Amino acid sequence: MYTMSNCPWCIKTKQSFTDWEIPFDCIDYDLSDEQTQEQIIEEMDECNANGFPFVKIGNDVVKGYNPSRYATLLGLKY
Numbered sequence: 465m466y467t468m469s470n471c472p473w474c475i476k477t478k479q480s481f482t483d484w485e486i487p488f489d490c491i492d493y494d495l496s497d498e499q500t501q502e503q504i505i506e507e508m509d510e511c512n513a514n515g516f517p518f519v520k521i522g523n524d525v526v527k528g529y530n531p532s533r534y535a536t537l538l539g540l541k542y
Contacts, residue, residue, distance in 0.1 A: 465490040466504050466518040473529035477517040480531050486538060 465481075467474030469492040481488045493504055493516065508518055511525045519526040521537040535542035 465520070466508070466516060467492055468494050468516045470494070471516050474517040477519065477529055477531075477534070480534060484535075484538070484540060 465477065465488050467478065467490055474492075478488075478490060491500065491504065493501060496504070504518075508514065511518075511527070513525065513527045515528060517526075517529060519534065521534065524537050526533050526537070532542045534540075
């Protein structure tokens, strides 16, 4: 999961995963070093994503805040 530390949609995304007790790795783009930011942008460009949050679940990518899609990919009821 790539997020911005002050983005309300990113905060909601992290809270959804926490509420569902789903472990996740998260990198805040704006708090990362330049090399990490370049890697994030490269990965997002490959997926035609241009905003945060950016969530990968398995081989699937979810662009933006979409809790119903997260739940579906995680096999949860929403």
